[in-house]
Amino acid sequence: MTLTKQVDNTDSQEKINFECETGNYHTFCPISCVAWLYQKIEDSFFLVIGTKTCGYFLQNALGVMIFAEPRYAMAELEEGDISAQLSDYEELKRLCLQVKRDRNPSVIFWIGTCTTEIIKMDLEGIAPKLEAEISLPIVVARANGLDYAFTQGEDTVLAALAQRPNPKQTEDLGELITKSTDEYIEHPPLILFGSIPDPVVNQLTLELKKQGVKVSGWLPSKRYTELPLIYEGNYVCGVNPYLSRTATTLMRRRKCKLIGAPFPIGPDGTRAWLEKICTVFGIQTQGLQEREEQIWEKLKYYVSLIDGKSVFFMGDNLLEISLARFLIKSGMIVFEIGIPYMDKRYQGAELQLLQKTCKEKQIPIPIIIEKPDNYNQVDRIRDMKPDLVITGMAHANPLEARGINTKWSVEFTFAQIHGFTNAIEVLELVTRPLRRNQKLEKISSERYTDMR
Amino acid sequence: MKLAYWMYAGPAHIGTLRIASSFKNVHAIMHAPLGDDYFNVMRSMLERKRDFTAVTASVVDRHVLARGSQEKVVNNISRKDREEKPDLVVLTPTCTSSILQEDLQNFVNRASLETQADVLLADVNHYRVNEMQAADRTLEQIVQFYIKKAQKTNQLDTSKTVEPSVNIIGSFNLAFHNQHDMAELKRLMSDLNIKINSIIPEGASVQDLKDLPKAWFNIVPYREIGLLTAEYLKKEFDMPYIDTTPMGVVETANCIRKIQYILNEKNSNVNFEKYIDIQTRFVSQSAWFSRSIDCQNLTGKKAVVFGDSTHAAAMTKILTREMGINVVWAGTYCKYDKSWFEKEVGDLCDEIVITDDHNLIGDLIAKVEPAVIFGTQMERHVAKRLNIPCGVISAPVHIQNFPLSYRPFLGYEGANQIADLIYNSFTLGMEDHLLEIFGGHDTKEILSAGLSAGVEDLDIKWDLESQAELTKIPGFVRGKIKRNTEKFAQQQKMETITLEVMYAAKEAAA
Numbered sequence: 001m002t003l004t005k006q007v008d009n010t011d012s013q014e015k016i017n018f019e020c021e022t023g024n025y026h027t028f029c030p031i032s033c034v035a036w037l038y039q040k041i042e043d044s045f046f047l048v049i050g051t052k053t054c055g056y057f058l059q060n061a062l063g064v065m066i067f068a069e070p071r072y073a074m075a076e077l078e079e080g081d082i083s084a085q086l087s088d089y090e091e092l093k094r095l096c097l098q099v100k101r102d103r104n105p106s107v108i109f110w111i112g113t114c115t116t117e118i119i120k121m122d123l124e125g126i127a128p129k130l131e132a133e134i135s136l137p138i139v140v141a142r143a144n145g146l147d148y149a150f151t152q153g154e155d156t157v158l159a160a161l162a163q164r165p166n167p168k169q170t171e172d173l174g175e176l177i178t179k180s181t182d183e184y185i186e187h188p189p190l191i192l193f194g195s196i197p198d199p200v201v202n203q204l205t206l207e208l209k210k211q212g213v214k215v216s217g218w219l220p221s222k223r224y225t226e227l228p229l230i231y232e233g234n235y236v237c238g239v240n241p242y243l244s245r246t247a248t249t250l251m252r253r254r255k256c257k258l259i260g261a262p263f264p265i266g267p268d269g270t271r272a273w274l275e276k277i278c279t280v281f282g283i284q285t286q287g288l289q290e291r292e293e294q295i296w297e298k299l300k301y302y303v304s305l306i307d308g309k310s311v312f313f314m315g316d317n318l319l320e321i322s323l324a325r326f327l328i329k330s331g332m333i334v335f336e337i338g339i340p341y342m343d344k345r346y347q348g349a350e351l352q353l354l355q356k357t358c359k360e361k362q363i364p365i366p367i368i369i370e371k372p373d374n375y376n377q378v379d380r381i382r383d384m385k386p387d388l389v390i391t392g393m394a395h396a397n398p399l400e401a402r403g404i405n406t407k408w409s410v411e412f413t414f415a416q417i418h419g420f421t422n423a424i425e426v427l428e429l430v431t432r433p434l435r436r437n438q439k440l441e442k443i444s445s446e447r448y449t450d451m452r
Numbered sequence: 453m454k455l456a457y458w459m460y461a462g463p464a465h466i467g468t469l470r471i472a473s474s475f476k477n478v479h480a481i482m483h484a485p486l487g488d489d490y491f492n493v494m495r496s497m498l499e500r501k502r503d504f505t506a507v508t509a510s511v512v513d514r515h516v517l518a519r520g521s522q523e524k525v526v527n528n529i530s531r532k533d534r535e536e537k538p539d540l541v542v543l544t545p546t547c548t549s550s551i552l553q554e555d556l557q558n559f560v561n562r563a564s565l566e567t568q569a570d571v572l573l574a575d576v577n578h579y580r581v582n583e584m585q586a587a588d589r590t591l592e593q594i595v596q597f598y599i600k601k602a603q604k605t606n607q608l609d610t611s612k613t614v615e616p617s618v619n620i621i622g623s624f625n626l627a628f629h630n631q632h633d634m635a636e637l638k639r640l641m642s643d644l645n646i647k648i649n650s651i652i653p654e655g656a657s658v659q660d661l662k663d664l665p666k667a668w669f670n671i672v673p674y675r676e677i678g679l680l681t682a683e684y685l686k687k688e689f690d691m692p693y694i695d696t697t698p699m700g701v702v703e704t705a706n707c708i709r710k711i712q713y714i715l716n717e718k719n720s721n722v723n724f725e726k727y728i729d730i731q732t733r734f735v736s737q738s739a740w741f742s743r744s745i746d747c748q749n750l751t752g753k754k755a756v757v758f759g760d761s762t763h764a765a766a767m768t769k770i771l772t773r774e775m776g777i778n779v780v781w782a783g784t785y786c787k788y789d790k791s792w793f794e795k796e797v798g799d800l801c802d803e804i805v806i807t808d809d810h811n812l813i814g815d816l817i818a819k820v821e822p823a824v825i826f827g828t829q830m831e832r833h834v835a836k837r838l839n840i841p842c843g844v845i846s847a848p849v850h851i852q853n854f855p856l857s858y859r860p861f862l863g864y865e866g867a868n869q870i871a872d873l874i875y876n877s878f879t880l881g882m883e884d885h886l887l888e889i890f891g892g893h894d895t896k897e898i899l900s901a902g903l904s905a906g907v908e909d910l911d912i913k914w915d916l917e918s919q920a921e922l923t924k925i926p927g928f929v930r931g932k933i934k935r936n937t938e939k940f941a942q943q944q945k946m947e948t949i950t951l952e953v954m955y956a957a958k959e960a961a962a
Contacts, residue, residue, distance in 0.1 A: 398502060
């Protein structure tokens with residue numbers, strides 16, 4: 001297995017400070033992953049088995065999407081379900097048959113919630129039986145707020161998917177080597193995991209192709225029926241920082257080798273990601289330095305806006321480390337990186353790159369706060385007065401009213417931010433509040449409340 | 453289990469949070485898993501609040517599941533007590549705490565020993581009540597708590613104010629056009645020389661709740677939230693209340709007459725008839741508007757109405773009684789309020805629909821094909837799909853239903869706003885008339901690329917007379933009529949369009 005070294009082995013460099021607070025922070029419920037996953041996996045249907053609370057969240061969080069005949073629905077639990085007066089099996093069967101009849105999906109995802117956890121509904125036990133009876137694959141993911149935050153919902157779904165072999169998968173080990181052709185260098189099969197929009201999939205695939213690396217498959221694929229063939233000994237690499245369960249599943253259950261790389265966010269991250277993959281395959285990279293420089297050249301205007309400015313991540317979507325690293329490289333000073341959950345192994349290479357970037361920029365490594373406490377953070381924000389706070393919508397307007405620029409963190413999850421091409425998108429988002437407020441400066445004072 | 457992807461009313465805890473966070477200096481602590489504090493986002497986003505929402509979560513995680521909340525809830529309550537120094541902390545159960553069945557009351561009792569703040573456990577059950585019922589109950593609970601507290605400490609003063617005065621019960625956040633309604637009600641009361649004793653809960657302090665009995669009477673403008681409190685105050689202090697929603701000129705007059713009746717019962721000898729008359733005829737434009745020629749075109753038009761019981765009932769009354777519009781069906785998602793709704797609008801529409809199933813409502817709209825829909829955001833989207841105009845009259849709502857400009861639905865200015873909303877929702881007047889004459893609303897088919905290519909091939913000509921006639925048609929419908937006529941001519945294999953062809957096309961389209 002190719003695992004990155006432990007972070008604290010790097011004795012020559014300054015150590016990263018990790019802290020853990022109370023976990024009283026605002027984030028989206030992980031069931032929100034259905035919002036982008038049902039669009040990504042075109043022949044899927046997501047059934048969220050939960051209460052009105054879950055439904056209300058989805059309805060409000062996903063706003064307008066709800067009216068476009070989404071391929072997801074709530075299986076809303078009623079009092080009879082909670083008190084076990086109704087049979088879970090019969091109830092789920094009735095709903096799934098209805099979904100099958102109305103929408104004819106290739107797969108139904110059951111999203112377990114807090115309620116199914118508490119009442120210990122045996123979704124994993126029911127699914128195989130029901131699957132056989134209605135002859136439709138059922139994938140169970142427990143994306144609940146008891147255990148996970150926001151984007152980790154995708155992790156639970158992909159981990160569940162990773163356990164299911166493609167129906168076409170044969171017993172033998174498959175081709176262990178991608179044959180070299182004119183376009184590709186000979187190397188073991190590589191499967192990438194993480195849900196990103198199709199254009200970005202194409203962009204990253206092409207970046208690798210330029211280096212002669214062939215991508216054998218993506219998890220998830222555009223359609224459930226096109227799940228990649230994954231064999232023992234295949235190499236896998238993640239594109240998102242919140243996919244540690246998926247990585248673990250691929251290593252332990254599917255016996256794949258994980259390439260621990262920084263994530264392809266920002267031109268620096270993308271280059272490091274490509275280089276790491278090539279290094280593992282023993283491929284000499286071509287023209288990456290020029291490519292990265294080209295991109296930085298394009299970002300010049302945006303970099304000039306944020307150079308020397310400070311930023312504070314309150315933490316809610318696990319993209320924080322990668323974004324902070326990219327922003328430091330762009331010249332920003334990061335005061336604090338809040339993050340819901342920190343997998344130091346899976347994010348090891350990313351943490352190393354963060355260290356390296358800080359050293360290169362000659363700034364101290366920001367403190368990383370796991371399970372932050374929003375109340376304390378607001379106190380610190382008041383003291384530090386950062387130029388920009390990246391935060392959830394619950395705090396954005398109140399902070400703006402107090403004269404503090406904010407960027408709504410969820411937008412980073414829904415925007416296209418991966419690869420060389422989309423680096424500009426990230427800075428577009430980060431600089432938007434600064435650009436907007438520059439234009440409004442003449443209205444009146446910056447503060448719109450007297451209270452605290 | 454129920455298959456659903458949209459709901460009209462939210463879960464119970466949202467109702468409790470709406471009440472708690474409407475009060476000044478009240479903090480709500482949710483006993484909930486990570487991510488359930490979505491309420492803060494809604495409040496900060498929809499109402500664009502400048503202050504942090506006074507709602508935090510005592511997070512239920514895997515540890516809590518295994519060992520129970522133990523000290524966690526108590527610690528969170530005392531912590532908020534220290535940090536924010538609230539007057540009251542409301543511990544709010546969610547669907548999760550409903551099934552965990554922890555003894556939350558015990559936590560409240562223990563916490564209140566060491567806090568400066570009062571501590572209450574919201575008496576709501578996720579599986580029994582919805583957002584509105586929970587809000588109604590929470591408001592009653594808080595009022596009751598502070599009245600009893602004042603009684604115990606002998607601080608309750610039940611003597612009435614010298615001047616006639618009123619409590620307005622039902623001002624709260626995330627409600628439909630609420631702050632504008634409140635401004636309008638205040639203006640109405642000031643016109644009638646009635647002092648406002650208090651408005652609860654928005655912006656009110658719980659310490660002042662003990663002064664509620666000083667008012668001469670209560671007004672509950674929306675029946676979803678506030679009735680329980682009004683009934684409690686009636687039972688306890690014999691305070692009369694008015695639950696007539698002053699929405700539309702007729703109901704506003706009814707409401708004012710009820711106020712007059714109550715004041716006269718208390719020997720204050722007032723007569724508001726002249727005020728009603730002047731307001732109706734001159735201040736509000738909507739009564740005159742209903743009689744104006746333009747509004748004749750609305751007569752007998754088919755409409756459907758759906759929303760919460762307050763707004764759906766009031767809207768049905770306005771459409772039928774004040775505008776002469778034919779309400780094919782009226783409905784509400786407040787199922788628990790069925791009998792009241794039926795009583796109120798039974799005579800005013802052909803059919804009543806009580807459901808919280810948005811699919812059923814969508815199907816019913818498609819079946820009836822009304823000229824206009826008045827409903828919630830959901831109906832607006834159904835309307836868009838069916839290409840029917842729609843006016844939003846009730847929650848659930850989106851950010852665009854929290855307008856910055858003054859848009860009350862209540863009182864005389866509210867009547868003006870509603871008249872505009874109704875009128876602008878129809879395809880009307882000249883446009884409608886001309887479309888009738890020259891046929892057809894359907895432009896989708898004739899706009900298709902294939903057809904216009906065909907028209908060019910056929911090279912259809914307009915003769916001089918028909919050309920002249922075409923130029924007389926106002927610009928905004930000319931294109932439609934031209935294309936419609938050409939389509940007809942093409943189908944009939946005619947090469948030249950004459951006046952005759954134009955009228956024939958109109959007939960064919962009718």
